[in-house]
Amino acid sequence: MTTINDIAKMANVSRTTVSRALNNSGYVSEDVRKKIMSIVEETGYMPSVSAKSLRTKRSGVIGIILPRISTETASRLVNGINDVLSKQGFQILLTDTELQKDKEIEYIRLLKSRQVDGIILSATNINDELLQTIQDVDLPFVSLGQDFPGVTSVVYDDYAASVDVTNMLIQKGYDKIAFIGVGEEDPSVGYERKQAYLQTMAKHDLPVQDHWVETGDFSIESGYEGMKRILQNHDAQPNAVFAVTDRMAIGAMEYLKEQGYKIPEDVAVTGIGASVMSKYVSPSLTTVDYFNKEAGEEAARALLGQLQGKNTSKKIKNSYRLILRDSV
Template identity: 55%
Template sequence: MATIKEIASMANVSRTTVSRVLNNSGYVSEEVRKRIIKVIEETGYVPSQQAKSLRTKKTKVIGVILPTIKTETSGRLVAGMDDELSEAGYQILLANTNHEKQKEIEFLQLLKVRQVDGIILAATNVNDLLVEKIKQLDIPFVAIGQEISDVSNILYDDYQAAKDITSLFINKGHQQIGFIGVDESDLAVGMWRKKGFFDQMEEKGLSVEEAWVEQGVFNIQSGYEAMSRIIQNSNQTPTAVFAVTDRLAIGAIRWLNEHSYAIPSDMAIAGVGASELSNYITPPLTTVDYENEKAGKEAAKLILRQIEKNNKVIEKITLNYRLLERDSV
């Protein structure tokens, strides 16, 4: 492969002029610029990213830490980030924690060692140790989905979305409403969605039996098992169930279909996430669309602003959502 010296010789210019074209810095006449670009294209020259990083002190890499790479939510987030970051000349380095708290800490340290220009964290379990490690990073940082103090955040209104779903059930005539949640260490999904549900029930003067409330994890099988426990343990079966994720809701629907419950006449179901599958199951699932691709784009814009301004300006953005009313309610 050609070197900068060889490209300069072939274009009959100095190495400094070639460097200016490669880095888009300094004045170069349009005629000379075209001549250099033509030589670069003919030789297939690719500048050394490592050498460029040494000169600019930028790796042009953003670390992205995800709780899982298996869901549509993660895919949409990354797609949105990539649209913005690639246009700005940045690459993404993905890290998958598989919902393990310790891995979040480990990847923060690893990405710092790799000298990424910034980190975007789709956080799940916010704890004191995680917050302390984030504060020690001293590089641009954005958290998605969980509010973390002293850093930029992209947030969803989980509390109000849960209230809206619960209100929809009530407006359809349901008073006995069950709930399938996740561990409350996940503040957004586990705590705020649960609080939104219970607050709305209380505001409407409706009680929730203990047997109607179950906890699962982030997969379909867990929703299946939780629905089974609600039905088996209830003296009076609820007429509706709110699951805090689409996967939990889809699992619940699977159990109900297998046991000859008609949806929504025997049991209404709603979830959160607007996954593609939610629109194709029988019946299509009522859910909340958080527009995750937009969240990814906004997170990328925040990290780029921090990098470009070389400061730690803190911004918090709460995104809108859409309640998609379908045939499961």
């Protein structure tokens, strides 16, 4: 079995030089680095993780807590996080809360027991128990998507994006705009996006019928059912619907098409998320791209900053863009 001493002898350098090259720390000339890495590749040498952990007092693992791993958003976030962390020699450990807020607390404690070096949490709610748990585990910590008080947070500009969506519909002549959201216990998606819609409608002196505002659970099915409730047994019919996720918007579109409505001639539809499906449904869905991969990269860089002893409490706002397609 090849050891670090063997690598040093074969490269005719010191053990310290090999260690610097492998850990990307300290000065090593480019020629020497290439020589060492070539020998490492040829011999199949693998550094001892346990030895490195003892030496650095770190596990080399970062815990990631997501509300649902199977979504496109989660995939993009993880790609961004992993791209940054893997270059620094870290591995990631993924957990899935399945949108259950109690599991967020459970997994924070579990990851602490697994001795991860830090945690990135994409939460669906903010509450006192969750904040206390974050303080109790005393680890480098980044919130992704929610603005946690006293915690470094990478957030989306949910309010501004939703104002832009509502304004865009109004400017295109839609004056009866319905809304399909999620529960307000989710501050970003549930509360901020809804308030932006309501306040923008009020600013333009446009009424909002009570039955035009529905609540779903992020799923296509809840968008379908929300649209069904909005349209059934009511005289006042909307001519547009703003759903706070692409999945719910696609569900709303499906119900509209089943009932013989033309999109966008009878009812326009918008979503948020820029999912792959949004581009290929018919008609293609107007949506908002939140640059999720870049958000994941920002969260990873913020966590690395904490591991290096930098500022541990700041808010980083990610950008977005409105994508106009055929559903409006």
